[in-house]
Each structure stands twice: as structure tokens, then as C-alpha cells.
Amino acid sequence: MMSIFIETTVDKFTFKVATDRAYTPEGLWVSATGNQVRVGLTDYLQQRSGDVAFVEVKPEGTAVAAGDELATLETIKVNTSLVSPVSGRVAQVNPALEDTPELINSDPYGEGWLAVISVADWAADQARLLTAEQYFKQMKQQAEEDTKKP
Amino acid sequence: MSEPTQCVLIVPCSGIGKPFGTVSREAAYEVVEDLRPNQTHLVALSRLVMGDVEARTAVATCPAITLDGCKLACATKMVRECGGSVMRGFAVLDVYRRHRDLKPHGIARLNDGGLKLAHALATEVTAVVDSLVAPSCPAEIKGNSHV
Numbered sequence: 230m231m232s233i234f235i236e237t238t239v240d241k242f243t244f245k246v247a248t249d250r251a252y253t254p255e256g257l258w259v260s261a262t263g264n265q266v267r268v269g270l271t272d273y274l275q276q277r278s279g280d281v282a283f284v285e286v287k288p289e290g291t292a293v294a295a296g297d298e299l300a301t302l303e304t305i306k307v308n309t310s311l312v313s314p315v316s317g318r319v320a321q322v323n324p325a326l327e328d329t330p331e332l333i334n335s336d337p338y339g340e341g342w343l344a345v346i347s348v349a350d351w352a353a354d355q356a357r358l359l360t361a362e363q364y365f366k367q368m369k370q371q372a373e374e375d376t377k378k379p
Numbered sequence: 380m381s382e383p384t385q386c387v388l389i390v391p392c393s394g395i396g397k398p399f400g401t402v403s404r405e406a407a408y409e410v411v412e413d414l415r416p417n418q419t420h421l422v423a424l425s426r427l428v429m430g431d432v433e434a435r436t437a438v439a440t441c442p443a444i445t446l447d448g449c450k451l452a453c454a455t456k457m458v459r460e461c462g463g464s465v466m467r468g469f470a471v472l473d474v475y476r477r478h479r480d481l482k483p484h485g486i487a488r489l490n491d492g493g494l495k496l497a498h499a500l501a502t503e504v505t506a507v508v509d510s511l512v513a514p515s516c517p518a519e520i521k522g523n524s525h526v
Contacts, residue, residue, distance in 0.1 A: 282476055
């Protein structure tokens with residue numbers, strides 16, 4: 230199904246937010262199907278992080294609690310730890326990222342997803358997450374603040 | 380001493396303040412000044428951007444190898460915009476993915492990993508230069524290693 234996006238342009242950058250999923254304040258998206266959620270980086274986070282050189286996601290079968298490290302990201306600018314937005318077990322790691330981690334940059338809401346996690350209590354996890362509109366507002370404010378930095 | 384068999388232009392990223400851009404320029408200097416001084420010439424991307432006639436003429440005359448510091452690929456885009464032929468475009472990030480132990484740091488002065496990464500890139504560029512060599516180099520380019 231095609232996602233619908235809301236977007237904003239700050240300075241010379243345009244940032245998109247897909248409306249069909251939930252978000253963490255740190256910039257991960259979460260899309261639920263039954264008791265499994267797919268997780269990835271938002272457009273804003275990938276643009277802010279820069280071109281991805283390497284990404285390492287916890288292997289399949291790993292138990293993660295919300296807030297635990299789910300993946301590490303190395304870009305041309307930064308090394309970042311990405312924390313899990315939910316509690317559960319890693320069910321699948323995107324195999325395409327091993328050879329083409331740049332998918333995170335080119336298609337953050339699609340082919341560049343990080344992992345699928347089997348969740349124990351999606352309702353409890355969802356309650357801690359932001360809606361697309363909430364995240365959009367926060368992201369826009371952060372992007373505008375970024376442009377003011379020297 | 381034999382004549383250079385063809386001039387190949389090396390056009391690196393002009394990004395200042397970015398380690399990957401610096402790697403591209405260090406690699407370009409190594410190719411043009413040390414590894415293949417008789418077959419290659421450096422073109423400053425900024426001169427293409429500024430519309431410098433000499434630089435644009437060189438790009439329109441000789442095949443180019445571009446070295447881009449990020450996915451914006453300014454060097455590759457600019458050469459094409461000037462009517463040039465990009466025989467091979469290198470992205471520093473791709474080379475770094477093959478040499479993960481050589482993480483570049485520093486801007487004005489690269490760290491050891493960055494310098495080694497630049498050397499790895501220069502080695503790859505040199506192999507492409509060698510595959511491109513052909514009969515002659517236009518007279519107006521000869522004897523001027525930096526355009």
C-alpha cells in the first residue's frame with residue numbers, strides 16, 4: 230500500500246513523514262502488522278545523519294526491550310546507536326542492508342527498513358510512541374533549530 | 380621518454396570541511412603528482428562551477444574520472460553539465476566500505492586512516508587511468524598538470 234506523506238521544507242532540505250505509522254522522538258518509525266512491527270529511520274534522521282556507510286542490526290532472535298540498542302549506524306558524519314522503540318524479539322533483519330546500506334538514505338520508509346520485531350504487547354509500546362502528526366511537529370521544530378546553529 | 384598516451388582529467392570533490400571530500404582531493408593529488416603525472420591532469424571543481432573557460436575546455440576535450448565525497452556527486456554532475464565524459468565516477472564512501480578499518484578523520488589534515496584511504500582510492504583511480512590510455516594528449520593540456 231502506498232504511504233501518504235506530510236512534508237516540510239526547511240532551508241534547502243525537504244523532510245517527509247509517512248502518516249501510516251508511529252514514531253519515536255529520536256527518529257525511528259514503527260509500522261505494526263499483528264504482533265510484528267517493522268522499524269526504520271525517518272527521512273529526517275537519515276538526512277541529518279548523512280550517507281550511511283555501515284549498519285549493524287542485532288541478529289535475529291535477540292530479545293530487546295524498548296530503549297535497548299537495536300542497531301548501530303555509521304555514516305560519513307556520525308556513529309549512532311539506535312534504540313529499539315518496542316520490547317520483543319528481533320524476527321528479521323533487512324538482508325538488503327548488508328550490501329546496500331544506502332537504501333536507508335534512498336528509501337527510508339520502504340526498502341531501507343531495519344528490522345521486524347515480534348512484540349509482546351504492542352498496545353503498551355504504541356502508547357509510548359508519537360503519532361505522525363506529533364512527530365512531524367517535533368521534527369519540524371528541531372530542523373528549524375538546526376538551521377540557526379552556526 | 381615516451382609521450383603520455385592520453386590525458387585523463389581527475390576531478391575531485393570541492394567540499395571543504397568534510398573528511399570524505401578531503402580524501403577525494405588527497406587521492407587526486409597522489410594520482411596527478413605521484414602515480415600518473417604524465418597521463419593525468421587535475422581540474423579544480425570550483426573552476427568548472429565558476430565557468431572558467433580553460434577548465435571547461437579541458438573537460439570538453441578529455442575524458443574525466445570524478446571523485447565524489449558524498450552522494451550529491453557534485454564533481455560528476457558538473458563535468459556532465461560542462462559537456463564532459465565521465466569515464467568512471469568514484470564515491471569515497473564506496474571505497475571506505477571496502478576498507479572499514481580506514482576511517483577518515485580531520486579536515487585540514489587527515490588522520491592516518493584517511494591518508495591510507497586516499498591511497499587506496501588513488502590506487503583504484505590509477506587502474507582506471509591505465510585502462511583509458513590512448514594515442515595523444517591535446518597540446519593545450521600538456522605541460523600543465525593542474526587545470
